[in-house]
Amino acid sequence: MDASFVEDAVAVRRAMEYYADQGWTDGLPVVPVTESYLAEFLAQTSRDPADVLLSMPQLNRACTVRLAAVNAALAGCRPEYFPVVVAAWESLAAEGYPVKGIWQSTTGTAPFLIVNGPVRERIGLNSRGNVFGSGFRANATIGRAIRLGVINAFGLRPHELDQATQGTPAKYTCCIAENEEESPWPGLHTEFGLSASDSAVTAIIIRSCVHIEARHTRVPEQLATDIAGTISRTGALIHETISAAVVLSPEHARLFASAGWSKPDIARFMYDHAVRTGAELAAAGKEAVSSKTRWRLPADHPDALPVALDGPVRVLNSPAAVLVVVAGAGNAGCPPWSRRSGRAAGRRR
Amino acid sequence: MADGILLERAGLPAVSICTDPFALTARAMADAYGFPGFEYVSIPHPVASLTEAQIRARVRDMLPDLLRILGVE
Numbered sequence: 001m002d003a004s005f006v007e008d009a010v011a012v013r014r015a016m017e018y019y020a021d022q023g024w025t026d027g028l029p030v031v032p033v034t035e036s037y038l039a040e041f042l043a044q045t046s047r048d049p050a051d052v053l054l055s056m057p058q059l060n061r062a063c064t065v066r067l068a069a070v071n072a073a074l075a076g077c078r079p080e081y082f083p084v085v086v087a088a089w090e091s092l093a094a095e096g097y098p099v100k101g102i103w104q105s106t107t108g109t110a111p112f113l114i115v116n117g118p119v120r121e122r123i124g125l126n127s128r129g130n131v132f133g134s135g136f137r138a139n140a141t142i143g144r145a146i147r148l149g150v151i152n153a154f155g156l157r158p159h160e161l162d163q164a165t166q167g168t169p170a171k172y173t174c175c176i177a178e179n180e181e182e183s184p185w186p187g188l189h190t191e192f193g194l195s196a197s198d199s200a201v202t203a204i205i206i207r208s209c210v211h212i213e214a215r216h217t218r219v220p221e222q223l224a225t226d227i228a229g230t231i232s233r234t235g236a237l238i239h240e241t242i243s244a245a246v247v248l249s250p251e252h253a254r255l256f257a258s259a260g261w262s263k264p265d266i267a268r269f270m271y272d273h274a275v276r277t278g279a280e281l282a283a284a285g286k287e288a289v290s291s292k293t294r295w296r297l298p299a300d301h302p303d304a305l306p307v308a309l310d311g312p313v314r315v316l317n318s319p320a321a322v323l324v325v326v327a328g329a330g331n332a333g334c335p336p337w338s339r340r341s342g343r344a345a346g347r348r349r
Numbered sequence: 350m351a352d353g354i355l356l357e358r359a360g361l362p363a364v365s366i367c368t369d370p371f372a373l374t375a376r377a378m379a380d381a382y383g384f385p386g387f388e389y390v391s392i393p394h395p396v397a398s399l400t401e402a403q404i405r406a407r408v409r410d411m412l413p414d415l416l417r418i419l420g421v422e
Contacts, residue, residue, distance in 0.1 A: 058351055059381050104374075160377035302401070 019074070023157060026147050026172060030074040040079040041069035045086055053089035056154055058101055059161070063089060063153035071152055072145040081123050081138055084201060085145045088113050088175075091203035092146070102205055103156050107238070108164025111146050112206040112245065113175040114325055116189035117199030120177040127177035129329035131247075132209060143173025168208050176327050182250035183326035184257030191263075204245055204323065207236075214252070218335040220259040223252060224266065228273035231322075232315045234284040237296050241317040244270065246324050251334040253326040258336070267322035274316050278309030350378040354387055364418045366411065368394035390414045 001009075015032035019025055042049055047065045055062035065086065072085045092098050092111055102109055115125050126136035134140065156162040164171075180187045180196075189200035210233075214226045231244045246266065248256070256266060281287040286296040288304035299307050316322060353365030367375045369391050379387040390411050399407065 061381070155377070155381060157377075159373050161374060161381065163371065163374050 024074065024148075024152050026144065026151060028172075030148070031076050033070055033073040037073055038066075038069055041073055041077075041082045042066065044079050044082040047086060053086065054093040054098065056099060056101065059154055061154050063149050067153040068145070068149055071148040072141070074152075075144040075148050076137065076141040077145050078123070078137070078141075081142055081145075084115060084119060084123065084125075084138075084142050084199075087199075087201040088142065088146055088203055089149070091201045095203050095205060097205045103150055103154070104161055104163055106163050106165045107207055108162075108167035108171070109205045109207050110168050110170035110174055111143070112170060112204050112209075113143060113146070114188055114202045114204075114245075114327075115142075115175065115177045115200070116180065116187040116202070117194075118197065119199035120180075125175075125177035127179040127181075127327050129331065131176045131179070131327045131329075132174070139175045139177070140173050143170075143175035147171055147173065168206070170206060170209055174206070174209070176247070176325075178325055179250055179327045182253075182330055184253055185263050185324075185326070188323070188325050202323075204243075206245070215332050215334045218255060220256050220261055221269075223255060224269045225273055228270050228275075231270060232274040232276055234276065234281065234286055237281075237286050237315060240289045240294050240296060241321070242315055243321040244274075244316065244323070246270070246322060247328070248324065248326050249328040249332055249334070250326055250330040251332055251336070254330075255334060255336065263324040264319065266324050267319040270322045271314065271316045271319040275312035275314050277312055278307065281313060282309060350375050350387065350389060351382060353389065354379065354382045354384050357387075362419055364415050365389040366415075367391055368396060370394050388418050390418065 012032060016029040019030045019032070024030065042065070045065060049064065049066035049069070051065045052062045053065060053068055068085055068089055069082060072082050077085060088111070091113075097109075098111075119125070120127060123138045124136065125138040125142075131139075150156045154161070158164065158167070178188050187196055188202055189198060190196055192200070192202070194200050210230055212227055212230050214223055217223055217226075227246060231242070231246075236242050278287050281296075282299070285298040287309060288297055288299040288301065288307040289295070290297055290301070290303040291305050292303050297304055350365045350367065353363045356363035365375070365387070367389055372391055375389060375391070376385070379385055392407055392411050396404070396407070
């Protein structure tokens with residue numbers, strides 16, 4: 001690094017400290033933003049800088065295209081990522097929960113962004129190995145652009161208007177691309193009426209991200225049961241039912257597909273098998289539902305609706321509560337499905 | 350807090366009630382509504398898991414504060 005660069009670095013460091021002092025960061029250093037740099041972001045979209053992408057009437061605040069661009073630049077995005085950031089905000093607005101105030105909740109949720117289509121390759125979004133991990137600028141900074149927008153456009157800072165009891169690491173960033181190339185099924189965006197050649201962002205709100213260790217079986221029902229068991233953990237239940245996004249590795253997706261399972265088949269299986277017995281729910285004190293809030297609570301709570309403890313209780317309210325996505329590397333060494341080997345399920349050789 | 354401030358602005362006397370862990374949030378919300386220093390009653394946490402008798406006790410305890418903010422002599 002030559003001397004002139006180091007001189008600039010001092011100025012950059014001063015700017016970064018200024019942003020931190022203002023409370024405009026997520027705790028990590030941000031990139032200094034000038035009007036000319038901001039203009040490079042705004043040039044990437046046909047939207048007017050004053051257009052509102054998401055508003056929260058309860059706070060009387062909104063995130064405009066300009067504010068989204070400022071925060072994308074702060075987050076370390078390259079200008080060409082900005083259309084994805086805009087689409088992410090639009091998807092979050094359509095999702096509905098943030099507008100209703102979920103980002104102020106003690107639950108401490110985070111946006112989870114799934115990107116499909118040609119834009120993935122164009123900007124280097126990772127869909128393969130370490131897809132939820134670090135190492136890819138587009139994934140890291142597009143998710144972070146939303147977090148910084150939440151902090152700076154809406155003032156949702158921890159210990160202030162963000163009341164998260166614990167939060168989730170996904171609040172720093174949680175943006176993946178679908179591994180369409182290694183998926184046996186059409187991309188997620190085509191389920192919403194877009195064509196495979198379109199680029200799209202699907203945003204959902206998550207409380208946590210749970211890893212499922214499953215490289216033991218070549219029987220689709222066993223793999224699906226393993227996943228369903230994780231979905232139905234009692235700790236996920238605050239309301240009567242939950243929703244889930246299942247991000248399958250390419251090997252697991254192929255195992256299902258080669259046995260003839262479609263994505264709706266997987267969702268249907270989860271709906272039928274993500275269940276707990278009444279006794280299991282009672283052991284965790286979640287067997288009943290409140291007449292007022294529909295939250296789960298013990299049967300002896302004064303608000304509890306009468307409950308029968310016999311028989312399985314579904315934790316998903318419909319197959320549509322399950323989103324199936326394919327991402328990650330095909331390197332876990334999961335045994336492939338075959339008609340012949342299907343019988344040797346679960347055995348090591 | 351938002352409801353209390355909006356009711357006051359609509360001319361209806363109102364007192365917001367929060368539990369202690371939400372003091373910072375309550376102040377931030379009052380700031381967001383352009384009403385820093387908006388007075389409210391803060392009571393011990395939690396409320397949701399209290400019995401009816403405990404709820405009644407909370408109300409009795411907060412009543413003097415509530416009446417003072419309302420300006421009841």
